[in-house]
Amino acid sequence: MITATDISVGYGGKLVIESAGLQAGPGEVVGLIGPNGSGKSTLLRTLYAALKPTAGLVLVDERPVTELRGNELARRIAVVAQETPTELPVSVAEMVLLGRAPHRKALAAMSREDHRAVASALARVGARHLADRRYSTLSGGEKQRVLVARTLAQQAEHLLLDEPTNHLDIRYQHELLRMVGELGTTTVVVLHDLNLAARYCSKLVLLANGGIIAAGTPHQVLAPELLLQVYGIHAQPVLVDGILQLVFSLADEPELQHSGSPVPG
Numbered sequence: 438m439i440t441a442t443d444i445s446v447g448y449g450g451k452l453v454i455e456s457a458g459l460q461a462g463p464g465e466v467v468g469l470i471g472p473n474g475s476g477k478s479t480l481l482r483t484l485y486a487a488l489k490p491t492a493g494l495v496l497v498d499e500r501p502v503t504e505l506r507g508n509e510l511a512r513r514i515a516v517v518a519q520e521t522p523t524e525l526p527v528s529v530a531e532m533v534l535l536g537r538a539p540h541r542k543a544l545a546a547m548s549r550e551d552h553r554a555v556a557s558a559l560a561r562v563g564a565r566h567l568a569d570r571r572y573s574t575l576s577g578g579e580k581q582r583v584l585v586a587r588t589l590a591q592q593a594e595h596l597l598l599d600e601p602t603n604h605l606d607i608r609y610q611h612e613l614l615r616m617v618g619e620l621g622t623t624t625v626v627v628l629h630d631l632n633l634a635a636r637y638c639s640k641l642v643l644l645a646n647g648g649i650i651a652a653g654t655p656h657q658v659l660a661p662e663l664l665l666q667v668y669g670i671h672a673q674p675v676l677v678d679g680i681l682q683l684v685f686s687l688a689d690e691p692e693l694q695h696s697g698s699p700v701p702g
């Protein structure tokens with residue numbers, strides 16, 4: 438369980454978010470949504486203590502996250518942050534093995550269990566064939582899968598994911614989020630795609646204008662009038678197999694100009 442209460446946080450004395458709170462119960466997948474720059478990553482980074490809030494408290498299973506250190510923090514929380522560039526000459530298998538650190542003795546040789554965990558994590562994201570490749574040579578989507586595999590190998594009870602579907606092709610976007618839902622971990626995930634959020638999150642938190650504008654089920658939060666207000670876009674709700682999905686159109690759609698079409702008149 439992750440509980441954030443009355444969080445105010447920002448950079449260089451300037452607050453990005455004021456008095457925000459959220460709760461992710463055991464096994465729940467909570468989606469953080471909102472326009473660019475609304476503070477989704479900032480709030481997520483506060484949840485794993487990469488950022489210190491100027492006010493408020495983050496509890497992980499009722500313990501302040503700031504009290505968790507080293508291996509204990511890593512056993513409890515796994516993170517896929519945005520763009521973690523590395524030019525280190527490490528293989529994909531070694532990259533995923535880093536996720537095993539909280540379960541291994543320092544400098545210990547790779548155990549059979551480590552081998553199994555790495556292979557199984559790579560297989561789950563469809564990247565087993567990449568195991569011997571150098572991580573820095575992978576494509577964006579391949580890297581993203583490997584970073585997700587690393588968090589799986591970590592076997593943490595809580596997952597914090599910042600746009601994990603970034604770079605993934607459409608099938609893997611769905612596969613990844615379905616898999617996250619099946620892990621049974623407590624998850625907070627930043628998503629831009631509101632249809633993915635509606636399909637795979639049990640609860641959504643909508644950030645805008647320095648705070649939380651709405652929180653609740655996808656049906657409650659993805660209300661067309663709210664989306665028009667926050668994103669400036671029309672959203673037409675449709676039900677697909679009983680799941681809310683949205684069809685978007687611009688609020689003030691200008692007439693489309695096609696360069697190749699004949700000029701009227």
Ligand SMILES: Nc1ncnc2c1ncn2[C@@H]1O[C@H](COP(=O)(O)OP(=O)(O)OP(=O)(O)O)[C@@H](O)[C@H]1O
Nearest residue numbers: 448449453471472473474475476477478479480627
């Ligand atoms: N390290 C930083 N120093 C100063 N300002 C920052 C820093 N990181 C983010 N910001 C600012 O904080 C605000 C919120 O950024 P954040 O990355 O949390 O937004 P976001 O909702 O995740 O955005 P996006 O959807 O574009 O990824 C933005 O105005 C951004 O410019």
